[in-house]
Amino acid sequence: MNIEASARFLFITDMHLSLKTSPFKRNDLKAKVPAIVHETREELAKQLLEKIAEDLRRNDIPLSGVIFAGDAQLQGLAGGHEQVFDLIMSNFSDRGISPSNIVATPGNHDVVKGSPPTSPERYLPFSEVWRKNGCVVPWLDGIDDPLTQDTD
Numbered sequence: 001m002n003i004e005a006s007a008r009f010l011f012i013t014d015m016h017l018s019l020k021t022s023p024f025k026r027n028d029l030k031a032k033v034p035a036i037v038h039e040t041r042e043e044l045a046k047q048l049l050e051k052i053a054e055d056l057r058r059n060d061i062p063l064s065g066v067i068f069a070g071d072a073q074l075q076g077l078a079g080g081h082e083q084v085f086d087l088i089m090s091n092f093s094d095r096g097i098s099p100s101n102i103v104a105t106p107g108n109h110d111v112v113k114g115s116p117p118t119s120p121e122r123y124l125p126f127s128e129v130w131r132k133n134g135c136v137v138p139w140l141d142g143i144d145d146p147l148t149q150d151t152d
Helices: 041-058 080-095 124-130
Strands: 009-012 065-068 102-104
Touching: 009 080, 041 080, 065 080, 080 124, 102 124
Parallel strands: 009 065, 065 102
Antiparallel strands: none
């Protein structure tokens, strides 16, 4: 019996979004791309994920999961986590994505500026979106208590 199994994951990182719109500077690309006309990072992220979802739909390709590798927020400004999560769900839920198959890890822009390691507020904005919505997240220093973790 020949069984072909394949898993397809969407990998997203470094969206750098905020509640207030952020200008998209053309030099962010490190190359000249004259066809880019997006005025904000938020609009560019929205259009990018819409185009990927459109291609997946057109080719009837399901996803096994989404891996979000951090930096949802622009320089620690609020709103990035909510926007990235909402963009993932609105564009890929019909491709098989639910919070239970989204793996999310925080990046350096996702921690509260000035918060010391092991402080409860350090990863709170990240946790409030990804964990509370049922996504798979790592053990978070300051939020998860090592004494209550199962070590098996």
